[in-house]
């Protein structure tokens with residue numbers, strides 16, 4: 001197999017040599033100038049430091065569809081602030097990235113990316129933002145489309161992206177110490193690095209860390225894609241094949257030096273078939289490489305004291321204006337302006353993972369209480385229709401907004417008293433942390449990051465908590481705890497204590513960034 005590996009490396013090297021020949025002297029000269037420019041502008045300051053390259057399919061503020069974008073938009077910054085490492089991030093240059101950002105991106109160079117029998121154009125752009133260098137991989141055929149995912153050729157799009165990340169390195173003469181890849185869309189970057197690029201000059205010392213944000217989405221494809229689409233030699237089949245198909249997440253878990261997930265609890269849960277979506281054999285047999293690190297949130301972005309999207313600002317010390325936010329939200333949504341009626345919010349992707357079936361099961365019982373319910377999110381049509389119908393049935397108590405809207409989300413977090421998040425499984429979850437920051441008290445199921453971030457007030461002592469929680473995936477267990485929260489809300493003094501705890505819980509990246517730094521340090525020993 002070593003023989004095959006070498007041949008594969010040679011073939012890759014030969015291919016890139018051919019590509020360079022084709023581009024001609026002009027481009028080589030341009031590339032050299034670009035290299036110098038990149039070195040001058042970006043590397044000079046940080047050249048002494050060891051470098052981490054994040055590879056991901058979305059990052060705030062440029063482009064995002066969920067929690068991954070929050071993490072990639074804030075963790076690199078936190079690591080860069082610690083000054084321990086030079087941190088860079090590489091993303092696809094989607095056509096949907098707003099012009100106000102795109103016009104600031106600087107063109108560095110272009111090169112070709114071989115992908116099996118294809119040879120595709122790749123433009124490379126860079127932008128330094130809040131201490132972090134962002135690279136953008138450009139190919140309009142793959143990325144100038146509506147929406148980030150869900151296209152028939154997602155496998156090819158992200159194979160191109162992953163391969164381009166590795167080709168980028170020798171084109172700009174930048175080889176990080178650690179390649180930190182996230183979710184299946186960048187799993188192939190680990191796989192290429194540890195197979196066909198493994199012995200290449202510059203690549204041979206790079207260590208790979210693969211972070212799983214949700215084990216449900218694994219990047220599964222038919223067996224035929226290995227050679228024809230991903231351009232991988234046959235010996236790679238043993239790394240990628242699982243359960244009769246090609247599984248990119250499995251390949252990255254196996255080939256990366258280490259892999260991690262986004263809370264401790266989830267790291268232990270994914271060894272259990274209920275949570276592992278078929279990958280339990282991989283998680284248990286590679287247990288020695290697995291770490292769980294809880295995500296943080298960007299406390300500058302999610303700050304009720306400065307958030308300009310709110311009707312009024314407030315803080316843990318001066319929470320009075322939260323009442324203004326609630327009243328204005330009720331007005332805006334055409335709900336009766338009742339100060340003492342608890343307003344419950346759900347802000348979520350409307351999918352089964354989020355435990356919405358539990359809510360459906362007891363909605364009528366819940367609505368028989370003196371409460372208001374606001375739902376914001378998009379997702380499966382089944383849930384969208386259900387909650388729209390609930391709005392019609394309880395028009396003076398329930399509002400459903402089918403949208404992904406950050407502005408409205410902030411207004412709802414600030415106006416809500418209770419934040420319901422009864423997920424069936426939740427790798428980390430960021431909304432419960434954001435809700436805490438805005439003084440909306442989370443009611444959560446004890447799973448994954450929800451269990452690691454929410455301390456229940458409904459314990460024996462009824463003090464010290466920042467939320468409420470229940471254990472089993474059971475609708476009436478949820479309703480029982482939710483009612484506890486509703487009645488506790490009636491006791492203003494007790495409630496104010498919980499709000500204070502929630503608003504002052506440290507959800508910053510400081511601690512978790514420190515844990516990642518320790519992990520990187522360990523990987524380099």
Ligand code: GLC
Pocket residue numbers: 066067068071213214262295426427428429430449
């Ligand atoms: C995924 C997970 C979510 C996590 C986020 C960021 O969206 O479902 O729990 O918070 O990734 O890691």
